[in-house]
Amino acid sequence: MLDLVRRIISLCRKEFLAILKDPANRVILVVPSLVESFLFGYAATFDLINVPYALLDQSRGAASVELIARLDGTGVFQRVATLQTQRDIAGVIDSQQVLMVIQIGPRFEQQVNAGELAPVQLILDARNSNSAGSAAGYVASIIESYNTTLGGNARQPLTVEARAWYNPNLETRWNLMPGLIASLSMIQTMLLAALTVARERENGTFDQLLVTPFSPMEIMVGKVIPIVAIGLLQSTIVLLVSLYWFEVPLAGSLITLYTGLTLFTIASVGVGLAISAVCTTMQQAMLYTFMLVMPLIMLSGLATPVRNMPEFLQVITLANPLRFAVDLMQRVYLEGADLMMVGYDLIPLLIMSTVTLPFAAWLFRNRLL
Amino acid sequence: MEQTQPALVANDIYKRFPVKKTGQIVEAVAGVSMEVSAGSLTALVGPDGAGKTTLLRMFAGLIKPDDGHLQVLNVNVVTDPQTVQDRISYMPQRFGLYEDLSVQENLDLYADLHGVPQEVRGQRYRRLLEMTDLIRFTQRPAGKLSGGMKQKLGLACTLVRSPELLLLDEPTVGVDPLSRRELWEIIGQLIDEEQLTVLITTAYLDEAERCTRIHVLEEGKLLAEGPPDEIRQYAGDLCFVTAPHQGQPSRVLQAQLLDDSKNIIDAVPQSGAVRFIRRPHARQQDIDALLSGIEVIPVEARLEDGFMVLLREQHQMIPPDTLPFERPALSATTSGENRQSDEKIIEVRDLVRKFGDFIAVDHVSFWVRRGEIFGLLGPNGAGKTTTFRILCGLLPASSGFLQVAGVNLRHARAPARRRIGYVAQKFALYGDLTVRENLEFFGNAYGLFGERLHERIQVVIQQFDLAGREQSPSGQLPGGFRQRLAMAVGLLHEPEILFLDEPTSGIDPLRRRGFWRHITALSEMGTTIIITTHFMEEAEYCDRIVIQDNGRLVAMGTPQEVRGQAGGKDATLTMEEAFIRIVARERERDKSTERAPSL
Numbered sequence: 014m015l016d017l018v019r020r021i022i023s024l025c026r027k028e029f030l031a032i033l034k035d036p037a038n039r040v041i042l043v044v045p046s047l048v049e050s051f052l053f054g055y056a057a058t059f060d061l062i063n064v065p066y067a068l069l070d071q072s073r074g075a076a077s078v079e080l081i082a083r084l085d086g087t088g089v090f091q092r093v094a095t096l097q098t099q100r101d102i103a104g105v106i107d108s109q110q111v112l113m114v115i116q117i118g119p120r121f122e123q124q125v126n127a128g129e130l131a132p133v134q135l136i137l138d139a140r141n142s143n144s145a146g147s148a149a150g151y152v153a154s155i156i157e158s159y160n161t162t163l164g165g166n167a168r169q170p171l172t173v174e175a176r177a178w179y180n181p182n183l184e185t186r187w188n189l190m191p192g193l194i195a196s197l198s199m200i201q202t203m204l205l206a207a208l209t210v211a212r213e214r215e216n217g218t219f220d221q222l223l224v225t226p227f228s229p230m231e232i233m234v235g236k237v238i239p240i241v242a243i244g245l246l247q248s249t250i251v252l253l254v255s256l257y258w259f260e261v262p263l264a265g266s267l268i269t270l271y272t273g274l275t276l277f278t279i280a281s282v283g284v285g286l287a288i289s290a291v292c293t294t295m296q297q298a299m300l301y302t303f304m305l306v307m308p309l310i311m312l313s314g315l316a317t318p319v320r321n322m323p324e325f326l327q328v329i330t331l332a333n334p335l336r337f338a339v340d341l342m343q344r345v346y347l348e349g350a351d352l353m354m355v356g357y358d359l360i361p362l363l364i365m366s367t368v369t370l371p372f373a374a375w376l377f378r379n380r381l382l
Numbered sequence: 383m384e385q386t387q388p389a390l391v392a393n394d395i396y397k398r399f400p401v402k403k404t405g406q407i408v409e410a411v412a413g414v415s416m417e418v419s420a421g422s423l424t425a426l427v428g429p430d431g432a433g434k435t436t437l438l439r440m441f442a443g444l445i446k447p448d449d450g451h452l453q454v455l456n457v458n459v460v461t462d463p464q465t466v467q468d469r470i471s472y473m474p475q476r477f478g479l480y481e482d483l484s485v486q487e488n489l490d491l492y493a494d495l496h497g498v499p500q501e502v503r504g505q506r507y508r509r510l511l512e513m514t515d516l517i518r519f520t521q522r523p524a525g526k527l528s529g530g531m532k533q534k535l536g537l538a539c540t541l542v543r544s545p546e547l548l549l550l551d552e553p554t555v556g557v558d559p560l561s562r563r564e565l566w567e568i569i570g571q572l573i574d575e576e577q578l579t580v581l582i583t584t585a586y587l588d589e590a591e592r593c594t595r596i597h598v599l600e601e602g603k604l605l606a607e608g609p610p611d612e613i614r615q616y617a618g619d620l621c622f623v624t625a626p627h628q629g630q631p632s633r634v635l636q637a638q639l640l641d642d643s644k645n646i647i648d649a650v651p652q653s654g655a656v657r658f659i660r661r662p663h664a665r666q667q668d669i670d671a672l673l674s675g676i677e678v679i680p681v682e683a684r685l686e687d688g689f690m691v692l693l694r695e696q697h698q699m700i701p702p703d704t705l706p707f708e709r710p711a712l713s714a715t716t717s718g719e720n721r722q723s724d725e726k727i728i729e730v731r732d733l734v735r736k737f738g739d740f741i742a743v744d745h746v747s748f749w750v751r752r753g754e755i756f757g758l759l760g761p762n763g764a765g766k767t768t769t770f771r772i773l774c775g776l777l778p779a780s781s782g783f784l785q786v787a788g789v790n791l792r793h794a795r796a797p798a799r800r801r802i803g804y805v806a807q808k809f810a811l812y813g814d815l816t817v818r819e820n821l822e823f824f825g826n827a828y829g830l831f832g833e834r835l836h837e838r839i840q841v842v843i844q845q846f847d848l849a850g851r852e853q854s855p856s857g858q859l860p861g862g863f864r865q866r867l868a869m870a871v872g873l874l875h876e877p878e879i880l881f882l883d884e885p886t887s888g889i890d891p892l893r894r895r896g897f898w899r900h901i902t903a904l905s906e907m908g909t910t911i912i913i914t915t916h917f918m919e920e921a922e923y924c925d926r927i928v929i930q931d932n933g934r935l936v937a938m939g940t941p942q943e944v945r946g947q948a949g950g951k952d953a954t955l956t957m958e959e960a961f962i963r964i965v966a967r968e969r970e971r972d973k974s975t976e977r978a979p980s981l
Binding site for chain 2: 020031221
């Protein structure tokens with residue numbers, strides 16, 4: 014037993030040395046995950062800020078001025094143009110000067126005062142359906158609240174009081190960062206794992222390793238431990254950025270978070286090693302990994318919810334470790350779920366590890382073709 | 383038009399390269415002056431790293447000399463490389479064949495690149511394909527050709543247009559004797575029929591003997607030049623052959639002679655005897671004492687002898703790469719009888735390995751005695767590396783029986799592998815790790831830890847003269863050191879059997895002597911050694927050999943027996959001649975019987 018531990022330690026040591034002695038590698042280990050976590054944190058957001066709009070106010074009454082004041086008061090909308098006629102609308106939208114145009118009809122003042130139905134027209138640039146949708150919703154809610162202040166005889170019988178749990182201000186970043194902790198490190202651990210065996214095969218060191226008394230299982234464990242350690246280091250970088258730069262508060266416990274993360278990293282190293290064991294050159298390994306990473310991210314629920322996908326794609330996501338990891342991270346990080354509550358995510362990851370890792374180890378000595 | 387001008391004139395050429403890591407500057411070529419006359423076949427010979435390739439690349443206008451004058455075909459190649467390149471052809475050591483393209487497509491590609499007009503292509507192709515005997519394989523992807531055929535295709539691609547000067551960089555490295563002979567015939571034909579001027583670099587000195595003029599290069603300087611006869615004369619009257627005592631392997635006598643560097647310049651085993659070169663000033667009584675009264679016959683010098691004399695003069699002492707080790711072990715058991723037993727340490731019966739339809743190893747059977755040096759010989763692609771890998775457990779056999787040290791390494795439990803050591807063909811250790819880190823890692827791999835590991839590392843560092851290099855990244859060691867490190871790793875755990883795959887491929891004669899001196903000493907200590915090589919003369923160091931061709935065993939036995947199989951009574955054939963005869967006969971038989979299963 015002691016012998017086994019010593020042998021695995023020596024394998025890990027070799028692996029660490031081989032990875033860290035390559036100066037190009039040392040940079041790759043830290044810099045990309047740092048840069049990408051900032052990049053995604055800032056760039057990838059659906060939140061509305063500074064929405065440019067144009068106003069076509071044909072009534073020019075007190076009611077319309079007050080409504081517009083409310084709109085401008087949110088700080089979300091920015092009026093960049095004031096139109097005079099209906100014909101101007103198409104121009105500002107087509108040129109993408111504004112995301113929407115608010116048209117208030119000439120009889121608006123009278124209608125409001127008479128307690129009649131007073132329509133406000135919104136013309137949206139739906140080329141970006143996501144932002145257009147949220148903008149429309151936001152304007153609607155402002156008009157809604159303005160309605161209630163009018164008093165009048167048509168008092169609203171029902172009102173909606175929405176409380177967004179786990180992300181009170183509905184910020185996309187909150188939704189994204191926990192998922193990034195898993196997915197950013199996955200890209201690198203998978204690549205590292207895929208390249209490691211391919212590199213050894215190309216250099217001939219793998220043969221030298223196979224003729225030693227190391228068993229394939231030992232070689233596999235000796236490869237998994239260092240790469241998992243590096244993967245966790247990268248996750249930690251993203252976690253720190255999320256906690257202290259973007260200040261997304263952690264609701265769950267670090268222990269739960271890291272338990273899930275470790276299991277996920279092992280599963281993705283398993284996938285990487287399996288790729289590696291099938292390839293004969295580093296080029297092949299790199300190509301296969303990139304081919305796989307994109308769909309893994311698309312089907313993970315990181316950008317778009319899994320339940321929005323067609324049925325058959327939802328079934329396919331069950332084979333995607335990232336799908337479970339993203340779910341797990343979001344629930345532990347934002348909701349504070351404990352280990353029992355995320356068992357649904359942990360068990361598939363466990364199954365994936367136990368399938369891919371022995372498969373990779375078997376492939377070390379045997380070939381598929 | 384009659385050409386009277388020399389095709390190439392080099393005058394005091396220098397080329398220096400900075401070494402990145404240390405900041406030092408290495409003089410790859412240091413003041414070379416030479417001439418190549420038009421229509422001649424000229425050879426550049428010299429050990430690895432002598433500057434042959436650098437010189438050739440300067441001649442081709444690919445790199446510029448730092449100093450000196452260089453005229454190629456009467457053009458200053460330094461200022462006008464393109465004009466020269468339009469008139470010469472250069473074939474680098476690793477020719478850029480496109481492995482996925484067919485033979486024909488490769489030819490077309492190079493014809494396009496060189497702008498060969500369509501109307502002359504047909505005739506040129508026919509001639510090249512005929513010469514290279516590739517006509518049957520035009521549709522085959524270049525990657526699926528044997529090493530010799532690839533080299534011939536490379537030559538054909540180089541010659542899609544008729545150059546005035548042909549520069550060939552080691553075209554025959556790693557090519558089997560039969561293909562080498564064919565390549566030289568093609569070159570000879572070209573010189574006769576197209577009045578081509580050829581400048582060739584080579585590590586095989588028997589090849590250089592065919593050239594009209596030879597330039598010997600060493601450490602960037604020209605040591606000597608002249609026709610082969612003149613070079614040969616450096617060893618004139620100094621060459622002798624002597625036979626060992628009955629029962630003593632010739633390599634043991636050879637090693638004894640080689641160790642006495644005061645009196646002996648060089649010694650090699652040859653046809654069961656030992657061929658040696660004495661130093662011109664060696665005293666007769668010293669040599670008599672060394673040979674303890676065995677009969678000595680003077681023989682004519684060969685080119686290699688002259689070359690060795692030149693190199694040894696240069697080095698006065700044996701270069702560090704060839705330092706022998708463990709000398710006491712040698713003199714203790716000169717007879718070598720007690721180290722061999724009849725125990726079969728390796729047994730192979732009816733071994734077959736297929737890759738798809740291709741039979742790489744075809745019903746091969748042999749066995750190896752404990753303590754033997756056993757050679758697996760054969761041309762590239764003959765299946766010897768596949769056989770070797772199956773023995774080491776790296777590849778599964780398709781069928782057949784196989785036992786190494788009593789087990790099949792492929793299925794045996796891991797600790798069984800502790801009994802073998804393995805040295806791969808190319809350097810296969812961790813290049814980024816230092817010498818010591820590599821030794822420690824592989825020591826751990828073989829279950830050596832702590833004090834015991836430390837001791838063994840000290841021993842192998844001594845044995846292979848690696849002291850002072852422990853902290854260097856092993857990938858940055860010079861070639862000789864790397865190979866010795868690979869040997870040190872292979873022997874760290876004192877294996878019973880050592881597997882060596884083509885350890886001498888691409889090494890010059892000087893280093894090869896040193897390498898075999900290590901092997902001889904190891905064998906004296908009782909290690910069984912399995913070695914593959916395509917240098918036929920190296921069979922003379924082995925106790926027994928097998929020769930593989932097309933996957934099948936075509937000969938087996940002691941070198942003496944194999945020579946007997948080849949030449950009947952004439953047992954003084956060189957191993958290379960024996961090999962060519964056996965393989966040619968075997969292939970002839972194949973043709974007549976359409977590959978009936980033999981053996």
